[in-house]
Structure formats: C-alpha cells, structure tokens
Amino acid sequence: MILSVAVCDDLDEERLQLCRMLQSYAVRNGIELRLEPLESGQALASVARKGRWDLVLMDIYMPGMSGIEAARRLREVDRECLLIFATTSDEHGIVSYELHASDYLVKPISQAALDAAMDWCLREHRDRFRTIWVRSEWENIEIPLRDIRYIEIKRHTAYICTGDRIIKTPRGMNALEEEIDCADFLRCHRSFLVNMRRIRRMEKRDFVMDNGDLVPIGSSDAAAIRQKFMDWTFLRDRDTEGIFSMF
Amino acid sequence: MDKKVYFALCTADAGLAAQLGAQLHRWAEEICLELELVDMPGVPTKADEYAVLLVDDDGAGERAHDALQQLRADGFAGGLVLLTGDDRFAIDGYQCHPDAVVRKPLSADGLRRAVERCFAYWSQGLQWIDLPLQHRRLRVPLYRLYYAEAAGRNTILYRAGEKMQVNCSLSALEQMLPHPPFLRCQKSFVVHLAAVRELAGGKLIMCDGRAISVARGLLRQVQTELAVYRQSNEEEGTR
Numbered sequence: 001m002i003l004s005v006a007v008c009d010d011l012d013e014e015r016l017q018l019c020r021m022l023q024s025y026a027v028r029n030g031i032e033l034r035l036e037p038l039e040s041g042q043a044l045a046s047v048a049r050k051g052r053w054d055l056v057l058m059d060i061y062m063p064g065m066s067g068i069e070a071a072r073r074l075r076e077v078d079r080e081c082l083l084i085f086a087t088t089s090d091e092h093g094i095v096s097y098e099l100h101a102s103d104y105l106v107k108p109i110s111q112a113a114l115d116a117a118m119d120w121c122l123r124e125h126r127d128r129f130r131t132i133w134v135r136s137e138w139e140n141i142e143i144p145l146r147d148i149r150y151i152e153i154k155r156h157t158a159y160i161c162t163g164d165r166i167i168k169t170p171r172g173m174n175a176l177e178e179e180i181d182c183a184d185f186l187r188c189h190r191s192f193l194v195n196m197r198r199i200r201r202m203e204k205r206d207f208v209m210d211n212g213d214l215v216p217i218g219s220s221d222a223a224a225i226r227q228k229f230m231d232w233t234f235l236r237d238r239d240t241e242g243i244f245s246m247f
Numbered sequence: 248m249d250k251k252v253y254f255a256l257c258t259a260d261a262g263l264a265a266q267l268g269a270q271l272h273r274w275a276e277e278i279c280l281e282l283e284l285v286d287m288p289g290v291p292t293k294a295d296e297y298a299v300l301l302v303d304d305d306g307a308g309e310r311a312h313d314a315l316q317q318l319r320a321d322g323f324a325g326g327l328v329l330l331t332g333d334d335r336f337a338i339d340g341y342q343c344h345p346d347a348v349v350r351k352p353l354s355a356d357g358l359r360r361a362v363e364r365c366f367a368y369w370s371q372g373l374q375w376i377d378l379p380l381q382h383r384r385l386r387v388p389l390y391r392l393y394y395a396e397a398a399g400r401n402t403i404l405y406r407a408g409e410k411m412q413v414n415c416s417l418s419a420l421e422q423m424l425p426h427p428p429f430l431r432c433q434k435s436f437v438v439h440l441a442a443v444r445e446l447a448g449g450k451l452i453m454c455d456g457r458a459i460s461v462a463r464g465l466l467r468q469v470q471t472e473l474a475v476y477r478q479s480n481e482e483e484g485t486r
Contacts (some may be wrong), residue, residue: 093337097348098360104338120344223383234388235370 001122001129002144004034004052008044008070009059009086014107015039018057018086021114029122041070050078054129055121060087068092071099080128082121127182134160134169141167145182150194150215161213183232188225189218196232251281252372253296254362258303258330259288263353267301270355273479274362277428277441279374279389290314298368299326301349304336315343326365376423378413385413393442393453395420397435405455427476432469433462440476 005022009015015037026033036053038044042065044056056074060067071083084103085096096104102124103117122129130145147162153173160167177185177193188194188207194215199207205222206214207229217225254271256264264286275282285297290311294300300323302311315327329340332351340348346368347361362369375386387404396403397417404411413420421429421437428440432451442454449466450458461469 090338091334093334093340094331094348094350097337097345103341106338124344223385226383227386230385234390235367 001030001131002032002034003129004036004054006036006038006044006053006056008038008041008056008062008067010039010062011059012039014059018109018114021109021111022057022118024111025115025118029118041065041067041073044070045073048074048077051081052078053081055082055084057084057086060085060089060092068095068099071101075099082125084117084121127184130182132176132179134158134167134171136167136169143167145180145184145195146197148180148195149198149209149211149213150192151176152215153191186225186228186232188229189216192216196229199229202226202229250371251283252298252369253283253285254299254301254369255285255287255291255294255297256301257287257290258301259305260303263303263330266353267358270353270358271362274359276425277439278391279425279428280369281372281374282369290318292318293321294318294323294325297325298372299328299362299365301328301330301362302345304329304331304333304351312339312342315340315345319343326362326368328361328365374425376420378415378420380411380413387411387413389424392439393455394436394438394457394459395424405457407455427472430469430472432459432465440473443473446470446473 003026007015007018007022009018019035019037022033022035025031038047041058041062044058045065056071058067058071062070067085067087071085074081074083079100083099083101084105085092085101086105086107086109088107090106093104102121105113105117128146131142132145133140133142135141143160143162149161149163151161151173152159156170156172158169158171158173158176160169173187173191173193177187180193184195184197186194186196192215194207194209198210200210201208202217203214205219206216208214256267258264258267268284268286271282271284274280289305290300290302292314300315300318302315304311327343327345329337329345329348330351330353331337331340331348337348347364349357349361374389376389377384377386379385391406393405393407395417396405398412400416401412401414402417402420404413417435417437421431424437429437430440431437436459438451438453438459444452444454446452446461446469449463450460451469452458
C-alpha cells in the first residue's frame, strides 16, 4: 500500500517526531509512505489540491494561519482526504467534526495513540487504499484500485487502463471482478468493468471517462446498468449536480 | 428503498427530546423520508434496529462514551450523532467514532447538517418514484427535487442546477408526490415548499432564481400553505 501524508506543524521537533512515528507505523504495516512535512497552515493551503494527500496530520496553534483555517481551505479543494488533528489544544473538539476529521490527538502523542488512529483510518477507508497485484510481461505490478479507470478483456487478456498507462495481464474478467469486489466498480458490459469514480458522464450507449475514453454499456442490460449508476451517484454525491444530467 | 427508518433519541431531558423530535420530523417531511423516532433516557445496550442514534451528553461524560464503545464493539454499524457543548466530550467521543457532533444549544441548521452526515445509514428510507423514460423505467429520488414543470405530455423535473424530462404527465406525477411538501401552484407547475425563496407579486421565486407565476384561483391556498410551512420551520428553529 502506498500512502501519501502531509504533516503540518510549525515546530521542527514535533513535526520530525510525528514523521518518525508515522515511519514506524508504516514499516510495521508494510506501507510505502510518501511524507511531505510542512511548516505552516499557509504552506499547506497554498499547495493543497484534490488527491494530493491521502492523509493530513494537522497542528492547530501555528503562527499565521491556524490549523483550523488551513483545514477549511483543504476541505474546499479535497473533501475526501483524511484529516487528523495533532495538537496541544483541547478547545476545538466540536469544530473538528465539522471539518470531517477522522481523529483528534492531544499532545504529547504516544506511538500507541497514533497507531490506533491510523488503524481506524485505514480499516474504515480500506477500499480507498486497496490494491491488486497483477503479472504483466516479466514483472508483478501493484495497482491501487482508485487508479483504475476501467478494465477491458480482449482474447483472454485483460487491459487495465490506469491513470498513466495500460497494463496487460493474462486474467479473465470474472477472476478480476471477484478479486476487486468493490462497490465503486460496475460490470457494465460483458467485456468491461468500469470504476464509477472515474466516469465523467453517461451517454446513450457509453460512459465517458475522465480522460475522454468511451466505455460501452451492454445493450442487453442497459436499463439496470444505468439505474445502478444513478443509485451509486446519488448515494455518493447526493448534493452535487450531475445526477439528472447523467440521463 | 421506501422503507421506514428508526432514529433513537437518547436523552433524559424531556424538553430536548421534544425539540429534537419536532425538528427531525420537519426535516424528514421536507426530504420525503419515512422516519420513526424513539425516545430513550440513555444509550441502549442493543441498537441494531436503529439507523441513527442521537446521544445527548447529559452530563454523563465517560459513561456515555463507554456505552457507545461497547455498542460499536457489539457490532452497531449505524450512524452516531453526539449532542454536546463541551469540546473535551467531543474529543473523547473519537473513541467511538461518531459521524457528527451537534453543538448545544441546538440549532435547526446544526442538527440538519449532522444528520445529513449519516446519509448512508438512513438513505434507504427515502422515497423514490418510478417513472417512464424513453421506453424504460427509471427510479428517481424525491430528495432535493425543487419543482416539476409540464411539457406537453411529459414533465421536466428540476433539482439543484439540473433537470430531466420524463415521459409522464404532470397530473400523473402529482399523484405520486406527497402533499405537503409538494404543492400545485398553477396548471404547469408543482413546487416543493422548501424550495420557494419568496412569494412576491403573484409569483414564486424559487431557490434557483426562477420565477413561477401562481394561478389566481390558487393564490390564496399557496399563500396559506407557504405561511404555515414557514411558520412551523421558524418555530422549530427558534425553540
């Protein structure tokens, strides 16, 4: 598993200590950690964008922009990034929930407390961090599920279309579908499995993906597929535009 | 879908329970949710039948957290909302991973935002309607449906920033919609009362900015129903 984490704390020693504890957790749990230490709320807010981090550890009392304000800015661009407050303050408990924090750790923070918070985050959001291993040519490749746009089967070979490349592997659709077993994926055609998170819109006979690719909707079961996609979209993004315009 | 969902109000404060009950019933009516509320003085030992627990701190402090942690350990997988004015209680609440915290004293908006965070747990109670669309059937949620406009033998449904045409008449659709919150305001429109920003000069100004004229014969009824709807909302907001 690959985990991208920002640690935002103005005190060098505390920032370093949090990074060390995260490294320790990662080593014990077989996680490849990509750490980004940041020394102010302003620094975090200025580089924040959707999908940049899987998790942010945030101090609250910092000179300039506070951690609460930085978290608000983060939420404006990324609603899904996990957020844990790591602070000496015990005065922001209620507001932390409004910012969709996953935990609130009061300093001094023990390794056990950080481990428990990380365990819960990774367990609760396991689908987001899941990966599959496939054999392609002469190498084994680990692919995060969220990177997969769709999978197409042609002549007993699966073509896995990810964010930056297409990976060929000699696997059947049923086996891959069974291994992926994730509510975000929809078998929309005999030869296609699509990641609904990567669909931009639905046309009469195709899904239009976020890179412009077209994934066909099987004609024999089109109504049920379209309904499944609408239900999924509604449950995930009920307040945003796009549910009706899918049709 | 279209299944009744149960919320438990866990508080020993009868006044708070009454306030919560009134606000939640109004919210449920607005979003077309089949909701049943159950009052109880504290955290139950079993809660599998509840979609959401709303737990007042009641000065119970750690005891409430212990009971909720035990519930979680026993497999309670529903939504959890804490009601408190105490930041420390909210921080300790992370042990049982609530979905939201509502700050006391309660506000109608704060409560709505909190229960909306538990959407996944109560969404099966939302009302959906089955409509014909281009030679097939489509199930559409009434949640956040602002208004419907007749278009010949078809009807155009409007929700936040988008619309969809379905192949059924406005009259047929009207029969499927609950009243209130939906109301016929003229021969070509049915509106959701909560989506009306104002009534001015015989026109309804909707939350998306569209002005819909009200039939003269229906003006009095629309005025009355809108006033009643708004008054009860205001009463709940200020209780």
